[in-house]
Amino acid sequence: MVLVLWLLNISLGSISIPIGALLERIAGVPFPRESWEIIVVDYRIPKSITAILAGIALSVSGLQMQTFFRNPLAGPFVLGISSGAGLGVALLAMAGTAFGWQLFAGTTSYWSVILASSAGAIGVLVLMGLAAWKVKDSMTLLIVGLMFGSAASAIVTLLSFFSAAEELKMFTLWSMGNLGNTGWSELGLLSGAILIGVTMVIFSVKSYNAMLLGEAYAKSMGINFQKLRWIMIVSTGILTGGITAFCGPIAFIGIAVPHLARLLFKTNDHRVLFPATAILGILVLLACDTLSQLPGYASSLPINAVTTAFGAPLIIWLIMKRNFSEAF
Template sequence: MQTSRTYTTVLFLLLGVTVAVWFLNISLGSVNIPFKDVLAVLFSSEVENDNWHYIIMEYRIPKAFTSVLAGSGLAVSGMLMQTMFRNPLAGPYVLGLSSGASLGVALVLMGATVFGGVAGSFLFSKWGLVIASSLGSLLVLLAVMLASVRLKDTMAILIIGLMFASLTSAVVSVLAYFSPAAQLQQYVFWSYGSVGDLSWNELGVLSFFWFLGIVIALFSIKNLNSLLLGEQYARSLGMNIGRNRALLIISTSFLAGSITAFAGPIAFVGLAVPHLIRQVIPVNDHRILLPAVILGGAILLLLCDTVAQMPGSEYTLPINAITSLVGAPVVIWLLVRKRKFLF
């Protein structure tokens, strides 16, 4: 009972930190806006500068919500993959979804000579890239799902996903080799990732897919706990391994695929956050881990985005660079410490 209360307290602390970091994120940026004016905008009061109202409502708040959705979604999908494959180094992109999305975007941006006129203007728009990225992820997902039907070994599916990632990366490399510098630069900028380019409409679409992915994960909690003791044990409890595997893959595709489509590939959040949370809450029960990982992912990406904005400077760093600078040392630290991973 005492342990349960302790975990509940930690979850409320994480929630409080998430709210505090969210306010910090919308308060800092290249334009210095006093905190009292930030609160005035949030609570529909008068502000001294109308431009501040626009910056906060149309840029900083959507960006902060995008960071919450992307960070929590990638963290949850990373946890699902680590549990499904019983591999502490598995991440949300282990199935090749990110590589498939990259291929879709690369075909549009670096195959520009094929397109023109109205079609070209649509494909190079934000929605055009989102659709291309989604289709690329969907094709890889379908291929992995077909493989999962025929394969009984879960580790074989992991290898299949890695091979699809290698194939799509090879095609992207060929396209990049023959592409003009301007088109190659566009693709490179997309690959850096960004949480600051979404409108409220785009944020609504991302929220819908995030909700679907989280709901599937919630319904899979009991099966996730069973998988911790191995597939044979889970099967002895009456769990349908194939159906559960399909649900986890679909949940991950909704989360990681939609986030990559709208924000680009964001590295290391899905890999590092589940391990960081297990240092704070050392349990295997996904009823506790899932909400903690959601909050932990949101906190990490909000902090990374705050650093990437370089408050007070006109420059903005790539979000992918900041998450890698944070996530890679975490993974190295965990491996060097040789702590036993909770699997």
């Protein structure tokens, strides 16, 4: 299924390339048109790999957030890390006009956006680390994360109010999410970050299973709760911050996909849920990206428009179907 969606994702777009030609190219037969080689190798394959990495990162981090906080509406962005990344990009794009800072003038290149986003995400991650050191209650930590996110969003709103139209447009386009900006040179760095974050989650699977029965039970089973909290914050920061830096914020995948995995596999065992969620995250984001490409049209929809169209009805349906507490 992943392979089929991957081939469709590469095949469809403003210029459609026959799947048969793709299969022949994989077998070593050159494309009949040189332009197809450039389109597939330089643009569509890196974009599809980025979609795969983003699907894994956001869905896995969303699952661990929902389990740790025992909150079905928790997602990878509730710690405020994505909002911090957005603040970094907003400062880069709009602070020049808002505050008259010449330091930021004309610096909105792709790598400068990545660095600004990463700096903002790391800043919030450090603040959350300090909060985790001081705050012992998980629900309070969740509220602190939401407040950090709200504060960052408030600053972004002020910057937007005072910014020039062109700067505001640049930030708005970034906030819509884009899987197509990542090339081969950036994929290595992004893949490394996702690998580190996912590895941290894998080694904590048993601890998350113990968390299903509550914090007190997990502690009675010998789980180092403080260590698990740090792993959760750091791994979520790496996974969410990495994707946001390279792709912008991508909505609803982290919230909706874990619920979809629970519905399909009818289990709360994280030894099953984590790989299932990762695979479903790949499938969903590849499907959303394929739909966003509008085959036959020169432009494509923002990826956030498609993921929200998928995620919002699913969450509403879950609310209507059953009490969320039954999911745990």
